[in-house]
Amino acid sequence: MPKKINRFIGAIQLPGDKSISHRSLIIGSQATGIVKISNLLESGDIFSTIQCLKKFGIKIIKKKKDYFVYGQVVGGLEKFNGTLNCGNSGTTARLLLGLLSTYPYTIKFIGDRSLSKRPMGRVIDVLKNFGASVKPSNKNNFPLTFQGSFVGLQTDYKLKVASAQIKSAFLLAALNTPGISSIEENFDTRDHTEIMLKYLGAKIQVKKKSQKKIIFLEGKMPLDAKDIYVPGDISSASFMIVLALISKNSKILIKNVLLNPTRTGILDALKKMKAQIQIKNKRLCSGEIVGDLFVKSSKLRSLTIQGEMAPRLIDEYPILFIAALFAKGTSKFYGIEELRFKESDRIETMKEGLSKVGINIKSTKSSVEIKGNKNFNVLNNTVIDAKGDHRIAMSFKILSEAINKKFKIKDFQYVQTSFPTFTKIIKNLKKN
Numbered sequence: 001m002p003k004k005i006n007r008f009i010g011a012i013q014l015p016g017d018k019s020i021s022h023r024s025l026i027i028g029s030q031a032t033g034i035v036k037i038s039n040l041l042e043s044g045d046i047f048s049t050i051q052c053l054k055k056f057g058i059k060i061i062k063k064k065k066d067y068f069v070y071g072q073v074v075g076g077l078e079k080f081n082g083t084l085n086c087g088n089s090g091t092t093a094r095l096l097l098g099l100l101s102t103y104p105y106t107i108k109f110i111g112d113r114s115l116s117k118r119p120m121g122r123v124i125d126v127l128k129n130f131g132a133s134v135k136p137s138n139k140n141n142f143p144l145t146f147q148g149s150f151v152g153l154q155t156d157y158k159l160k161v162a163s164a165q166i167k168s169a170f171l172l173a174a175l176n177t178p179g180i181s182s183i184e185e186n187f188d189t190r191d192h193t194e195i196m197l198k199y200l201g202a203k204i205q206v207k208k209k210s211q212k213k214i215i216f217l218e219g220k221m222p223l224d225a226k227d228i229y230v231p232g233d234i235s236s237a238s239f240m241i242v243l244a245l246i247s248k249n250s251k252i253l254i255k256n257v258l259l260n261p262t263r264t265g266i267l268d269a270l271k272k273m274k275a276q277i278q279i280k281n282k283r284l285c286s287g288e289i290v291g292d293l294f295v296k297s298s299k300l301r302s303l304t305i306q307g308e309m310a311p312r313l314i315d316e317y318p319i320l321f322i323a324a325l326f327a328k329g330t331s332k333f334y335g336i337e338e339l340r341f342k343e344s345d346r347i348e349t350m351k352e353g354l355s356k357v358g359i360n361i362k363s364t365k366s367s368v369e370i371k372g373n374k375n376f377n378v379l380n381n382t383v384i385d386a387k388g389d390h391r392i393a394m395s396f397k398i399l400s401e402a403i404n405k406k407f408k409i410k411d412f413q414y415v416q417t418s419f420p421t422f423t424k425i426i427k428n429l430k431k432n
């Protein structure tokens, strides 16, 4: 009897973008008045940010489907000298380090086993310029004790690592620092912090010169309280996009997806692979570009991507590796060393997981090579370890749906950190 194949058909709307959800709460907490947030992502990482902000007297409530953040004005966080648990969330950790670097509070930062392995020195070194410090003084990981300064010291800085989290930590520190601070970046990292600050009336200016960008922010200036609509998460969308592309006779419509150019590297990469993706109904929403995506099963071709593109698709590499397995030819991904500092070492975790289903991929410290290969070898007792990494867990679940083979994914529960409705959405799309 021929093996059954799964098809995925339907229209979906995704939960709010994770990066913008964090920022709407954190920046909203600094506004003068109440900020209404619609389509906020309700996931573990976002709940970590909410719980942390509440420790500083920020009132955050949910009414019907919307969230309301009672802004305490710039510099207005209530005193709290205690422990902040950031859970699995690097964005909560790094953005709050930035926000708190200009408050004279002594705070112990902790996180789960995955977050405790991730580098924090890269953020703390930047925040030291504003007068913050850390104990023990050479500590690079959580748990650590963070001491903010009495008054932020005006800072001009050139970003060394292509990280939006570091850039955002800087801007949140500058927001409560007298004078105009500036940060220069030569990479295309996501710019949601800049966009949201501008949307809420901050004195922010962005000067661009070819690849170089300098952001100037005047601190101690008030932020307006305005309604924020959080667009659908393009990183979450990428799992559904690849699922439809690599499955036969599938077509899906994803409505209201974030299409900020600093995040659409995944669409550019897939289009280079000859993916059939159409963008419709592009519009602006709370300062961000949003649109609808129409995706159809496609015959994919391999591609080569250089490192310059990496910041624009940094979270999408695991699912792009899965797409590459279904492409004709060998795909090559260069300049991706930052993948080693995510919720897990994503190069290693993907490599190990794929070897469990009979696929060997080549890797170096900063690159991966994947030969299109659909000869999977899944045994009944195959277990793939996602190592506390939600995006690895989801990538392997997409693979299992596309090839219609069951394997066990250890740590699958971490999907809750970013995309709690993931499994339900797949189930609703599935037609067999």
Ligand code: S3P
Pocket: 018, 019, 020, 091, 162, 163, 164, 165, 166, 168, 189, 190, 314, 315, 338
């Ligand atoms: C994020 C930035 C990225 C990304 C992370 C979310 C953000 O990290 O991987 O999931 O919201 O700013 P880096 O900026 O450290 O690369």
